[in-house]
Amino acid sequence: MRGENAPPSWARLPGARCRAVEHLTKLEGLKEFELFEGIDEGFFQALAISAEVLELGAGTALYREGEPSGAVYFVREGRAKLYRSVGGPKARDQILGVVGDGSVLGLGAALEGRPQSHGATALTDCVLYAVFRDDLFDVMGRFPAGAVRLNRVLAARARELEDLVGDLVFRSAPQRVARMLLNLATEEGRVTKRGVVFEPSLSRQEMAEATGISREALSRALSRLAQEDILDLDGKTITILQPAELRSRT
Amino acid sequence: MRGENAPPSWARLPGARCRAVEHLTKLEGLKEFELFEGIDEGFFQALAISAEVLELGAGTALYREGEPSGAVYFVREGRAKLYRSVGGPKARDQILGVVGDGSVLGLGAALEGRPQSHGATALTDCVLYAVFRDDLFDVMGRFPAGAVRLNRVLAARARELEDLVGDLVFRSAPQRVARMLLNLATEEGRVTKRGVVFEPSLSRQEMAEATGISREALSRALSRLAQEDILDLDGKTITILQPAELRSRT
DNA sequence: CTGGTGATTTGATCCAGATCACGCAGCGCG
DNA sequence: CGCGCTGCGTGATCTGGATCAAATCACCAG
Numbered sequence: 001m002r003g004e005n006a007p008p009s010w011a012r013l014p015g016a017r018c019r020a021v022e023h024l025t026k027l028e029g030l031k032e033f034e035l036f037e038g039i040d041e042g043f044f045q046a047l048a049i050s051a052e053v054l055e056l057g058a059g060t061a062l063y064r065e066g067e068p069s070g071a072v073y074f075v076r077e078g079r080a081k082l083y084r085s086v087g088g089p090k091a092r093d094q095i096l097g098v099v100g101d102g103s104v105l106g107l108g109a110a111l112e113g114r115p116q117s118h119g120a121t122a123l124t125d126c127v128l129y130a131v132f133r134d135d136l137f138d139v140m141g142r143f144p145a146g147a148v149r150l151n152r153v154l155a156a157r158a159r160e161l162e163d164l165v166g167d168l169v170f171r172s173a174p175q176r177v178a179r180m181l182l183n184l185a186t187e188e189g190r191v192t193k194r195g196v197v198f199e200p201s202l203s204r205q206e207m208a209e210a211t212g213i214s215r216e217a218l219s220r221a222l223s224r225l226a227q228e229d230i231l232d233l234d235g236k237t238i239t240i241l242q243p244a245e246l247r248s249r250t
Numbered sequence: 251m252r253g254e255n256a257p258p259s260w261a262r263l264p265g266a267r268c269r270a271v272e273h274l275t276k277l278e279g280l281k282e283f284e285l286f287e288g289i290d291e292g293f294f295q296a297l298a299i300s301a302e303v304l305e306l307g308a309g310t311a312l313y314r315e316g317e318p319s320g321a322v323y324f325v326r327e328g329r330a331k332l333y334r335s336v337g338g339p340k341a342r343d344q345i346l347g348v349v350g351d352g353s354v355l356g357l358g359a360a361l362e363g364r365p366q367s368h369g370a371t372a373l374t375d376c377v378l379y380a381v382f383r384d385d386l387f388d389v390m391g392r393f394p395a396g397a398v399r400l401n402r403v404l405a406a407r408a409r410e411l412e413d414l415v416g417d418l419v420f421r422s423a424p425q426r427v428a429r430m431l432l433n434l435a436t437e438e439g440r441v442t443k444r445g446v447v448f449e450p451s452l453s454r455q456e457m458a459e460a461t462g463i464s465r466e467a468l469s470r471a472l473s474r475l476a477q478e479d480i481l482d483l484d485g486k487t488i489t490i491l492q493p494a495e496l497r498s499r500t
Numbered sequence: 501c502t503g504g505t506g507a508t509t510t511g512a513t514c515c516a517g518a519t520c521a522c523g524c525a526g527c528g529c530g
Numbered sequence: 531c532g533c534g535c536t537g538c539g540t541g542a543t544c545t546g547g548a549t550c551a552a553a554t555c556a557c558c559a560g
Contacts, residue, residue: 084412086420094419096412108405117409144394154404155358159367161411162334162346168418169344169462170336204508212419217547219509454538464518469539
């Protein structure tokens, strides 16, 4: 049925597996998306009928840059990174953004009918609803109100990318590190009396890629902040001891 | 600002002036937008009724970063730059993109109902169709097929921004200069037997801002290319003598 | 405990590109 | 005319962060 489409990369990956789930479950999950608040019931049903539930193990790729768009993915649970790569001798990645539940992946490529402009990989175990392009267009045609809402996803992405460009161009490495930490903290941190504690879903390497600097530079920036008692580094967990001070270094 | 419709900045700017134009003219103009190919006639009429024709002199600002979204602008003629700024002692701009006719400005902010995330300024004299937010939402509600098309604009913008991030992070200054020249050439160049000739709509300063480097570095990069007979610089006009060579420096 | 493998830190250089400083050309204007 | 102003080119420094090199740490299998 979807024979013309090359199988999306998740279908070929060991970490991913499809699960049969009853209809109602999926429908309920979709209704939780803030994005679709106030949208007609029929839209959810139509989407739910088309959706495949997808469990993606941490670290497995959902799609890669340049790959033809097979589907869009509604993130129900977990966190994923979007990134760009360069090959060649000195291969590198740049993280474009980290998205959590309630977001949508692969939408731009699906709507434009062009190859993916970035790769997407699960940072934690994820639960996604995959909707194939054909089905998406079908549902969009039948429930335009829902389709129009999808605009917001792209508007938000564009805004975030503009922010990223601004950071890369205008701010120094230490400033970007500070911002990255604050972002991670608001996403993943628990507030305690010592400060904001979290165990980042990003490795040091990935933090560097998100910040647009080398792993070594990131390491140095962190140690520096620890030395100044703004951070506490203990194994994998990071505590922001002086959030205000960190913010002032932005 | 007072009320929900604070006057958009163009209304306060000397270079801008509104023109009374008959209905049919505007409608014809809108139908030329490739973006809306195949869309129902009613959509154009509804948009045309709401649209104001706006003439914007070269160099005048359409909207600024942080300003509340008043309207969206359909670019009928001319070229405009989108940019980010930092204030402070060492104020700088970074050009996020240059758009020409057939594109739409200010859409993200309008849809999100948030302040503009970037500024927009005319590079050349422009003719725009301005549609106020309220009117836009009204038309989108009545003609969802057209509304859904708008997401292509945002998808394209997001893709372009991803490209920009990739360039900034992965490529060296000379490589970015080469790309910028090639982009300008395809947009604005005439092919002659000597090579591709154009008189850029961007000043040197702006070329530097688009490339993410200093004016001096841009100047040097250009002279270098001229020295190697890849470019010819003559006053304001640039001729790309060896497009292939330039492309290989990407 | 022992060795191995990968991630992280630390330390020591290097260099692309920013910054600073200056000269020069055009251009409107009293 | 001379004056200031803005935009552009070019040379001379300076430096943030990349890169190279090596040590340390964490974790696991045996």
